[in-house]
Amino acid sequence: MQSKSTKFAHLADCHLGGWRQEELQKLNFQSFQKAIQIILQQNLDFVLISGDLFDSAYPSIEILKESFAEFKKLHDAKIPVYLISGSHDFSVSGKTFLDVLEKAGFCKNVENWETQEDGKIKLKPTFHEQIAIYGYPGKKSGMEVEDLSKIYFDSMHPFTILMIHTTIRDVVGTLPIESIKKESLPLANYYAMGHIHKRFEDKIANSRYVYPGPTYPNNFQELSDLQHGSFQIVETDGANIQTQNIQLPIKEVITITIEITNALEATQQIISHLDKLMLRDKIVLLKLTGTLSQGKTGDIKFTEIEDFIKKKEAFTFLRNISSIKIQATDFQIESTSEDNIEKIESQILGEYSKQNPTDFNKYLPQLMSSLSMEKNEDEKSAVYEDRLLTELKNILELNEVI
Numbered sequence: 001m002q003s004k005s006t007k008f009a010h011l012a013d014c015h016l017g018g019w020r021q022e023e024l025q026k027l028n029f030q031s032f033q034k035a036i037q038i039i040l041q042q043n044l045d046f047v048l049i050s051g052d053l054f055d056s057a058y059p060s061i062e063i064l065k066e067s068f069a070e071f072k073k074l075h076d077a078k079i080p081v082y083l084i085s086g087s088h089d090f091s092v093s094g095k096t097f098l099d100v101l102e103k104a105g106f107c108k109n110v111e112n113w114e115t116q117e118d119g120k121i122k123l124k125p126t127f128h129e130q131i132a133i134y135g136y137p138g139k140k141s142g143m144e145v146e147d148l149s150k151i152y153f154d155s156m157h158p159f160t161i162l163m164i165h166t167t168i169r170d171v172v173g174t175l176p177i178e179s180i181k182k183e184s185l186p187l188a189n190y191y192a193m194g195h196i197h198k199r200f201e202d203k204i205a206n207s208r209y210v211y212p213g214p215t216y217p218n219n220f221q222e223l224s225d226l227q228h229g230s231f232q233i234v235e236t237d238g239a240n241i242q243t244q245n246i247q248l249p250i251k252e253v254i255t256i257t258i259e260i261t262n263a264l265e266a267t268q269q270i271i272s273h274l275d276k277l278m279l280r281d282k283i284v285l286l287k288l289t290g291t292l293s294q295g296k297t298g299d300i301k302f303t304e305i306e307d308f309i310k311k312k313e314a315f316t317f318l319r320n321i322s323s324i325k326i327q328a329t330d331f332q333i334e335s336t337s338e339d340n341i342e343k344i345e346s347q348i349l350g351e352y353s354k355q356n357p358t359d360f361n362k363y364l365p366q367l368m369s370s371l372s373m374e375k376n377e378d379e380k381s382a383v384y385e386d387r388l389l390t391e392l393k394n395i396l397e398l399n400e401v402i
């Protein structure tokens, strides 16, 4: 057993360089900086990063520059960083900027294993004094899940940490993603996990299973659910483990949910609702719900709403209209004299759905309305593309969790 107590930080899912919107990309980085600042102030013994440090395998020069500056601070303070790659910073070629960071001496990638003849995967430890740290990387689309059922360690240590970037069954909920049973993992004292953007902690006997949450939320839903980022501080004397989730509040988030039924009157309805609220310097999340009996989502004047929110000096504005339902209309195939475009569309869709009955058909009306969403004047293509993709993902209920 170690005689002295060890204190370390566990971060995951920093997604540096994430967010298309510049102001949110900046907040994301500032939140990471805040975590590093706390680690330095508390003079922790080491830092774990459980995957998705960067949002992509090839981050921008600007993000790399800023990130290296943060890692240099830890290096100068002699606080080592141990990490694994995640689904986002994973690259099939095996080459990522994590290697550059490692070559510079700023971190140690602890992914180290040997595949045995029987197909089992023997992990090899990296040591921080007497603490053994094992790691297995996350891959795209949960490709590592099968591998994880084959991993093992061949020695016992006074204190063992296993770093993985994978979802365990306890936190998967109804999400359509691959997961593993935590009981099937080799025995460790601390499971430093990442991938699912939630805060989660469980204790079984002497083992702790922790998802610290992302260092900053990564999309609309996460901003609404988590408000801000977080990480974990863990203290152990070898026998006992104490963990604490450190919150990183950085900018206030306000989620406004408004039910609408008439898209033609919705713009005014939304503006008068917003008028009563204090939005100054807040991240404004506007979520629209309801079933439209008049008009379509395209009738809502979002540029007007956005201008209004800007006048109220909000920090930034994001909207989500994926919960809006369009009232199902009865149609008759024989009424071909119809000259209203929407009605013709809905007739064709109805006819198509009858001939090709699948669960997917329910998305068709919303997809049609979403795909007709226009690019705003002087909106950058990338921003428009992002807006459109987010909306499509929402409609298809593909909420980003990775």
Ligand SMILES: [Mn+2]
Binding pocket: 013, 052, 086, 088, 195, 196, 401, 402
């Ligand atoms: Mn992630």
